Amino acid sequence: MEIKWLEDFLRLAESRSFSRAAKERHITQSAFSRRIMALEEWLGVELVDRSVHPATLTAAGWLFRRIAADLLRDAYAARTLLSGYQPIVSSEEVVQFSVAHTLVFTFFPDWLKHVHKSFGPLVARVHAVNVPEGVQQLVEGSCDILLAFHHPQLPILLDPNLFPYLVLGVERIQPFSALDADGQPLFQLPGSSRAPLPFMAYSSGAFLGNVVEMTLLNAQTPSNLRRSFETHMSEALKAMVVAGHGIGWLPASCVAAELNEGKVAVAGPDEWAADLEIRLYRTSRNCKPVIDAMWSWMCARQKQAAT
Structure with missing residues (x-):
């Protein structure tokens, strides 16, 4: 998915006209339509009802409008955060x-801010990935640092001699639900066989999806869930949970604001929760001076904190 697709979609949602939105985006209408179709193909849903005039968003389109605005806001914020540092001089100075x-969206911005403040400014290039993709990039040498979740039952199979790592923290993933008029969860585990709970799920192969499946299998109490929605993005899953569509598993930091605002609540006891390590990996074959210096600094800080 490309940033410009999100910008195109939001412009179309505002203007409700393909021709006017294309003009405002300074591209031809045919090119604009192809980009909207590419976004729909990537998401796997129709966002625009083309059978009526003016153009109208589908139910999925209205839902994605909010998600797209949040994604763009975070992307712009990340660009603003990183653009304040010195321009790239050579690839040796860039940390991939x-x-x-x-x-x-959750841990990395504040962590990088701390690195800039305590270690020194970095020229950072950031790629959002799923965990297997990130592992492959680290092994192939197309990234310098991998920041990922880890669970001992779903291990990242890397030789620690070649790919050392640091544990930066622990994140809890657990089930959440929107609230009813009395402030109670709309959906509460375990559910019943007569009325299974609508399950907001991660796509097959997503790391967090594997964590949720493992958690469900390990729980002592059987759960009754009806798979009603699928996405590989936790932000999209959160939007569905907040809107009251069903129960979904989310990392605590992802839903912290909504929890504090009373929009959601934990929807099950600890047997349906799992703790994930937040790990930072590098490869010992990487000889960039900036990577060696940053890694030595982080190792020293961890040793200092442990004493």
Whole structure:
């Protein structure tokens, strides 16, 4: 998915006209339509009802309008954060980060801010990835640093001698639900066989999806869920949970604001929760001076904190 697709879609949602939106985006209408179709193909849903005039968003389109605005806001914020540092001089000075999708919105911005403040400014290039993709990039040498979740039952199979890592923190993933008029969860585990709970799920192969499946299998109490929605993005899943569509598992940091605002609540006891390590990996074959210096600094800080 490309940033310009999100910008195109939001312009179309505002103007409700393909021709006017294309003009405002300074491209031909045919090119504009192809980009909207590319976004729909990437998401796997229709966002615009083309059978009526003026153009009208589908139910999925109205839902995605909010998500797209949030994604763009975070992308612009990340660009603003990183653009204040010195321009790229050489590839040796650039730190290539591959960051798990959820962490790129939650943990990474504050962590990088701390690095800039305590270690020194970095020229960072960040790619949001799923965990297997990030591992592959690290092994192939297309990234310098991998920031990812880890669970001992779903291990990242890397030789620690070649790919050392640091544990930066722990994140809890657990089920959440929107609230009813009395402030109670709309959906509460375990549910019943007669009325299974609508399950907001991660796409097959997503790391967090594997964590949720593992958690469900390990729970002592059987759950009754009806798979009703699928996405590989925790932000999209959160939007569905907040809107009251069903129950979904989310990392605590992802839903912290909504929890504090009373929009959601935990929807099940600890047997349906899992703790994930937040790990930072590098490869010992990477000889960039900036990577060696940053890694030595982080190792020294961890040793200092442990004493």
